[in-house]
Amino acid sequence: MTMLETFIKPMHPEGRRFVAIFAGITIILFLIWPVLGWIGVGLTIWCYYFFRDPPRTTPTREGLIVSPADGIVSLIEKAVPPPELGMADVPLCRVSVFMNVFNCHVNRAPISGRIMAVSYRPGKFFNASLDKASIDNERNSLCLEIADGRQVAVVQIAGLVARRIVCFVKQDDSLRTGERFGLIRFGSRLDVYLPDGVVPLVTVGQGMIAGETVLADLLATEPARTGRTD
Incomplete structure (x- = not known):
């Protein structure tokens, strides 16, 4: 696993519209006040992270x-x-x-x-x-x-x-x-x-x-x- 793969995980499709909504609100917040915009950036990253869907290695032994x-x-x-x-x-x-x-x-x-x-x-x-x-x-x-x-x-x-x-x-x-x-x-x-x-x-x-x-x-x-x- 590379350093990039350690921090960037695949996102489940269920999360795409939520991240888009968070990103859209973040743009509006930047227009209102940059400090609010950066808070929105943090929340958007958290939303992406919430919907992450990393691969897992499942044990396959019966039982x-x-x-x-x-x-x-x-x-x-x-x-x-x-x-x-x-x-x-x-x-x-x-x-x-x-x-x-x-x-x-x-x-x-x-x-x-x-x-x-x-x-x-x-x-x-x-x-x-x-x-x-x-x-x-x-x-x-x-x-x-x-x-x-x-x-x-x-x-x-x-x-x-x-x-x-x-x-x-x-x-x-x-x-x-x-x-x-x-x-x-x-x-x-x-x-x-x-x-x-x-x-x-x-x-x-x-x-x-x-x-x-x-x-x-x-x-x-x-x-x-x-x-x-x-």
Whole structure:
């Protein structure tokens, strides 16, 4: 990777009109007062950076579940998947990844499988780091059936600032591990519901990279991991 590639990342097409709007406002701000214009330049660069879509190197070994989002693991707990997905009404291990406004917001499939259900549900806009966000906030839920017949749910949740969930896929589509399936604009959260008996290989507070960080392993027999912060 060159020095230029380190700082300049590809931008997702979803962001083009937003960057254009920010740039247009910046021109007007320069006409009003140059100081405001330079503030607009900074915000335009941030907008481009928000919609960046860098390539990721996804591990391909069978059984690996990867993080669907960049961010921090904010919660790990037992919870029932969203009822609109039609999954069994039993608590599963839920791993929540919180994205702030500086994280890459392109979402990637946690594991390969066929989409059995996609369901959008309007809701509120509480802080996405709160537990009640999984129940009350606007969300878009996917149920993936993997090769052995088990199911993994991944849920896009809008947050305090986010107001738009974008999903690129539909029912009966097939996804590969790490493949892009959506994004959420301006801060939000992703929940992954692991199959029964599967434990996470990450801990609360751990940094995650979408499509790269291994979140769980269907073939692993080790107990759930613990961690420390130094």
